[in-house]
Ligand code: TXA
């Protein structure tokens with residue numbers, strides 16, 4: 370199958386209605402989308418990604434009203450977050466209605482829903498009469514794509530079309546939230562920081578993003594978001610360095626242009642660094658280094674999300 374890339378919404382719509390999978394842009398990362406009500410179409414997502422069906426998928430909607438038939442209720446604490454942050458990089462775990470197939474939820478009674486903030490994909494969703502199931506459009510365990518070319522690189526010849534919406538604005542997956550004992554819980558750190566959630570909630574939500582917390586999300590598996598090239602935090606860098614090492618640095622410290630160094634932000638802006646992080650990993654992974662070193666981020670705001678992803682990415686090489 371030849372994979373083409375373009376900005377043809379009509380073509381994407383025709384493919385999706387026909388039970389095909391399509392790479393779609395969102396503000397977080399690119400998704401691999403299919404008609405969530407068509408079991409054969411959804412199975413193609415798992416197949417193209419090489420992902421086990423035990424891992425549930427997020428449903429994407431154009432509006433809060435569109436979500437209503439697919440969930441039993443929307444607790445008021447989560448609805449308050451939705452008012453402020455939707456469309457945007459936040460996903461809600463809610464009790465599912467019978468309209469949601471168990472293939473989507475991996476057999477669970479709750480479903481993950483979100484409203485992505487990207488003009489092309491919102492327009493696409495408005496023109497479809499079914500929600501799109503979409504995981505990140507990477508091969509299982511790999512780095513999420515933040516540009517159409519990243520999707521092409523990982524899924525070429527596995528999917529018919531990638532809708533090119535440019536570079537993702539947030540650059541990190543959505544923050545996943547749900548309810549437990551009347552409290553909002555964060556199951557995956559993401560594009561909305563826990564500090565921003567706190568401003569709305571009035572309390573700092575507990576983060577339960579490890580396997581031992583008993584709720585399954587793929588971000589929890591020990592090795593994830595990993596490069597092919599061994600990746601380490603800078604702190605683990607020995608004094609002797611080989612000449613074939615790459616470095617990913619938070620803030621530009623000089624104007625020397627070197628193929629070995631990738632600066633995530635000229636000014637040390639955490640949101641800009643987040644936007645560029647996955648592109649840096651994809652890019653540096655392709656340069657044939659023996660090792661790549663990356664700086665830890667200040668442990669606040671999106672820095673927490675990035676450190677979380679990098680902890681899981683580097684775990685593979687410890
Ligand atoms: O930003 C995002 O959320 C992107 C874009 C494409 O929307 N999507 C994304 O999907 O990151 P994925 O499949 O790569 O990660 C979704 C996470 C997985 O860890 C999955 O286990 C979890 O959400 N999840 C999905 N449905 C769930 C459910 N019903 N209960 C608990 N976790 C769920």
Ligand code: MG
Pocket residue numbers: 504505513587
């Ligand atoms: Mg993913």
